[in-house]
Amino acid sequence: MDKNQALILLRGLLGEITTSTDSAALDRYGSLREVDAKVREAKHVFEAVEGLPRTFVGEMSTDTDFDVQSRRVRLEALAGYIRSAIKFIESGSIAKPQKVILSPPDVSKLTVTLPNLKDAIERRWREAQKCIHVECFTSAVIMMGSILEGLLLARANLAPAEAYQSPKAPRDRQDKVPAIQDWSLNSLIDVAVDVGWLKTDRGKFGHALRESRNVVHPWVEVTTRANFDLATCKTSWGVLEASVDDLLASVR
Template identity: 60%
Template sequence: MEKVQALHLLKTALAEISDPRGIAKVDDFSGLREVDAKVREVRMILESVDGLPNSLLESMFNDLDFQANSRRVRLEALAGYVKSALKFVDTGAFQKPKKQIHSPPDLSKLTSSVPGLKDEIDKRWKEAQKCVHVAAYTSAIILMGSILEGLLLARAQLSVSTAYQSPHAPKGKDGKPIALQNWTLNTLIEVSADVGWIKTDRGKFSHALRDSRNVVHPWQAVMSRANFDESTCKTSWSVLDASVGDLLESLQSVS
């Protein structure tokens, strides 16, 4: 929520619960239920104001004054929190959290089998975060899936014989192994989990990212009713980040 809008909503709420002298407008509320409704409304406003300290909301949530059998006590307590929020917003302490772009870990050893792959992964790693910051969530998910696929394939190319020995390694109609570069993301995840390049539970969550990544096909997005948001991206990023950690750790046994 922008600063101007936050100030307007908070000042309006304060005017509804107390007069200019700071006296609670008890007579404007017929009972405790109406007061509680106003408390919930104000809490929703405060939760939508970026940059307010968490301690303010936590203190409000645990404040015993809001359990008092008195409209006046509850309204005075509410006014106190609104005033605190107004001071915090109006003094310049209010500011949007900076949207930072975090660099990827050193992937040079993992990507060494494919010239130029490290630069491409590094670029997509940063672009995915930029997409999240501008609410381009579908694009962010697709990029995350592509990063995972690229790194799993790179890991397989560093241990080709191990990859082909997995029972999940695919074969063509002629019974011959399918070339690594033609493996699907599903196969790469299954093989990587089977041979221990990523943890088994990580493989399960990676499949969820794979399913989400498939919305790169518009028809798949429609059929799956995909509706990604920031929380989806945070979960997917955690899966990707943990999987990358597994892959890097697995390289310790590679000479």
């Protein structure tokens, strides 16, 4: 959650539990249970703000004011924590989350058939993460799709006979199966699922990543109204990681 959204939520909460004179809004909360619900709501917001010290929630959990059998005491204590959080956020003291670049997995047993493919995959693995960190989300998704396609193609080249014999293998107008390097990502995913290199559910999510990757064409981006964000990238990254795990596990 970014700081602007957090400030809106926290100010809204503060307005709900206090009056215009900053006293506890006792008339709005008829029981301790209702007050506790607001305490939990505030904790969820605190936990969602990246860079806000975990001490906000930790101190609240041990603060004896929240054990007192008094709505006023609990509301005043909660208001104090919310004001502190707002002040902390407004001051710019929130620590920026570290932009960690995760090391790529060892895909060497998949890429042995094509020299330098391993290096290309590792470079794109890091570049995809860099794109996410600078909020180039479309570029990140396109990069992830290219990694998946490259590794699926590499896996098919390790067992071409198995790939060609799959009923999911593509066929041209002469009803012949084209060379593996000419297969689309769609066909590569279908064949990988059919022969057991990818789990079935992974194939379904892989197709979602493929469709997202297709925004490499501006026409597709416009006609599909693609609007990728951090959540899109997190989902796509999870699909990629799981698919790579499947492919590596499939190589005996």
